[in-house]
Amino acid sequence: MTTESSERxxxxxxxxxxxxxxxVTVSDSRTEETDTNGAWLKEAIAAGGHTLADYRxxxxxxxxxxxxxxAMAFGGSRIIVFNGGTGIAPRDTTYDVLAGRxxxxxxxxxxxxRMLSWDQVGAAAMLSRATAGVYRGRVVFSLPGSPAAVRxxxxxxIEPEIRHLAWLVEG
Numbered sequence: 333m334t335t336e337s338s339e340r341x342x343x344x345x346x347x348x349x350x351x352x353x354x355x356v357t358v359s360d361s362r363t364e365e366t367d368t369n370g371a372w373l374k375e376a377i378a379a380g381g382h383t384l385a386d387y388r389x390x391x392x393x394x395x396x397x398x399x400x401x402x403a404m405a406f407g408g409s410r411i412i413v414f415n416g417g418t419g420i421a422p423r424d425t426t427y428d429v430l431a432g433r434x435x436x437x438x439x440x441x442x443x444x445x446r447m448l449s450w451d452q453v454g455a456a457a458m459l460s461r462a463t464a465g466v467y468r469g470r471v472v473f474s475l476p477g478s479p480a481a482v483r484x485x486x487x488x489x490i491e492p493e494i495r496h497l498a499w500l501v502e503g
Contacts, residue, residue, distance in 0.1 A: 352385035354409030358416035416477030434465030
């Protein structure tokens with residue numbers, strides 16, 4: 333895609349208004365009061381001129397991850413941001429559930445996220461299974477649960493393209 337074409341797509345997407353975003357925090361230990369990622373994302377969504385369509389805090393359980401994805405995909409969210417459960421520990425199941433549901437994976441997101449994470453965590457970046465894809469006309473992101481990872485993904489990758497992404501999958 334040429335720069336001119338990309339700029340035209342961004343202008344068209346900007347004309348469509350705020351993007352409704354859903355947040356799912358996956359954690360066995362956080363509560364709504366201690367969910368710093370959820371709180372930070374809510375503020376970042378509002379600061380970017382977008383709207384919070386849904387928020388959920390769920391346990392790292394495959395059935396709960398799947399239920400949250402389905403509810404958000406058939407709800408008002410155009411972009412869905414999961415945080416937590418992307419590691420390789422036995423209890424980390426978010427990636428496994430979401431990867432199995434993606435209709436169109438966006439491999440560049442995970443690749444870029446790990447590349448950018450290198451500066452923060454070094455070789456441990458390879459342990460992240462951060463991913464993104466399209467499911468039922470929604471763009472789904474799955475991020476690690478660390479606050480630094482959530483901020484990095486939102487600020488460097490998701491927010492700069494959020495309107496464009498929402499518009500592209502809408503058709």
